[in-house]
Amino acid sequence: MANATQVLQELVGMSRSLGRPERDLVILGEGNTSALCDDSTFWVKASGTQLATIKESDFVRLWLRPIRELLDKGDLSDQEVKEAFEAAKVDPSSAKRPSVETVLHALALSTAGAKFVGHTHPTAVNALLCSTKVEEAIAGRLFPDEIVVCGPAPAYVPYTDPGLPLARAVHKALLRYMDEWGMPPKVILMQNHGMIALGNSAKEVDSVTAMYEKTCRILLGTFAFGGPHFLSEEHVMRIFTRPDEAYRRRELKLE
């Protein structure tokens, strides 16, 4: 695996790309990103920083295990969570405060096996996630590239209070998804909140985010012409398992 500095440089590049204003994925301090350094530590964005202008010193390196263990610790106060984050810093002298969604990142990097993670609030995705018919609207797949890049389905999490409760809800959704599909998702959707893209590389996170944002713009457009026409389950699985599409995924560095 690449060393911690190299991972951090890739993470900075990915974060700035996701933060580019013309992409409309985040504004101000929205969104957060992370990456696995090695088997036991990860980088996560510090609270209060902006993706568009983020730099290496805006990330904190944490031990993965104590963060993951917070899931099983029952109800913790905000102060207790803050102290646990402090105690998990690889460099205890770092003054940066890890993102409020740090536990969620740790899950994506462990349970779901991602190497890079990008959480954003794209306008097109949130238009959908803030609608009354969201579950109906995301029930099917729309076009082959959506499936090739974003997988056979997104995982979906009903609205939950950010922080530890949301991390627990995402954990449950991840386990359910992996049980159903036999693989982790590429996209996790959080109702009234935003999306998470999971990747084996920084490039994959960027591609998954871009393609899912496009999927939502298309989906929104379908409602002007009678609603979405979903591909059949058979067609979805055919695209997902076709050898030429697997080749395309590799070429796109999605595997």
Ligand SMILES: [Zn+2]
């Ligand atoms: Zn968020």
